[in-house]
Amino acid sequence: METRSGFEYSTHMAFPMHRLLELRTPSARVVVPGPVEPALVSYYLELIGVGAGDRVGIVSGGDVGPTPAVVSLNDLRAARVPLADEDARPAATVRVRVRDDHSVQVLSAHDRLPDGGTRLSSGSGYVDELYRYGARTGARLAADGRRGSFAVDFALDDEGHATALGASTAPEEHAHATLLALRANAFRAGFAVGVDEDWRQVVATLRETGTAYNPIARAGVVAYGLETLADTGELHLVALGNARTEAEQCFYAALTALGAVSAETTAGSARYASKERGAWPVTRSTSRVTPAVALARSASASTPSIAA
Numbered sequence: 001m002e003t004r005s006g007f008e009y010s011t012h013m014a015f016p017m018h019r020l021l022e023l024r025t026p027s028a029r030v031v032v033p034g035p036v037e038p039a040l041v042s043y044y045l046e047l048i049g050v051g052a053g054d055r056v057g058i059v060s061g062g063d064v065g066p067t068p069a070v071v072s073l074n075d076l077r078a079a080r081v082p083l084a085d086e087d088a089r090p091a092a093t094v095r096v097r098v099r100d101d102h103s104v105q106v107l108s109a110h111d112r113l114p115d116g117g118t119r120l121s122s123g124s125g126y127v128d129e130l131y132r133y134g135a136r137t138g139a140r141l142a143a144d145g146r147r148g149s150f151a152v153d154f155a156l157d158d159e160g161h162a163t164a165l166g167a168s169t170a171p172e173e174h175a176h177a178t179l180l181a182l183r184a185n186a187f188r189a190g191f192a193v194g195v196d197e198d199w200r201q202v203v204a205t206l207r208e209t210g211t212a213y214n215p216i217a218r219a220g221v222v223a224y225g226l227e228t229l230a231d232t233g234e235l236h237l238v239a240l241g242n243a244r245t246e247a248e249q250c251f252y253a254a255l256t257a258l259g260a261v262s263a264e265t266t267a268g269s270a271r272y273a274s275k276e277r278g279a280w281p282v283t284r285s286t287s288r289v290t291p292a293v294a295l296a297r298s299a300s301a302s303t304p305s306i307a308a
Helices: 016-024 038-048 073-078 127-143 173-181 199-208 226-232 244-258 291-300
Strands: 030-034 056-060 092-098 104-112 118-120 148-156 162-167 186-193 220-224 234-241
Touching: 016 030, 016 038, 016 173, 038 199, 038 226, 073 127, 073 162, 092 127, 104 127, 104 173, 118 173, 118 244, 127 148, 127 162, 173 186, 173 234, 186 244, 199 220, 199 226, 199 244, 220 244, 226 234, 234 244
Parallel strands: 030 056
Antiparallel strands: 092 104, 092 148, 104 118, 118 186, 148 162, 186 234, 220 234
């Protein structure tokens, strides 16, 4: 782990409950950190329409995720990846996996937004550079015998070209995994802060307002951080959609429904309390709701609430 500009870069998996979505594959078995309420496990399993059976292991304490590959600035230099100025801010991230057979797979690229959120990159001029630099770095790690996944943050120079900062502070593994598991085309992710509700009430609110993920429309919001909500007052929302604009609209509709605000989450930036930023009003307005969310709203009436 290295530091640049006073930031500490880490590739930890921040929201491990997303691994439950892997159970969509019949042969999959997953392990998640505990203790965790059975109803919370059910929330994620309902998204993919499967039962847990004996395929879920719960381990108290510790990191249950796969060991990530560690990427350093020296690795980036050796892979001929241009480095950013020390005072540059993250603008994009690329995620890469080095497989056991030495092959390299570039998994995804996403944009880092000014409000601290992220979204799947689409049509940005620097996407090709992210994939190329990610593949080069992965090849370098594979040549050294290293395995596992890693993510690298990039800034943009004055001409809009990608320049590397170091190992990512926000890999967003859970967001991309959610997109793949639920077969959506785009995601918009970010924090909702100042959420002063029980996690069951949060789930009920998303369902009642039609902003929760709907499998028919393949659009809506999945909430992470529910297991720690009572301690942090924060959620991480992953909004899915058939297009980037739809995912964006679903994200803001959920913030409005929860009466929460999005806070900056990039490394080194302070998070503002909702009362300092001005909370989004709790409203049932449909001004930000897409047709897909409207469809989810009609379907939510027949979806039983976990709180029940």
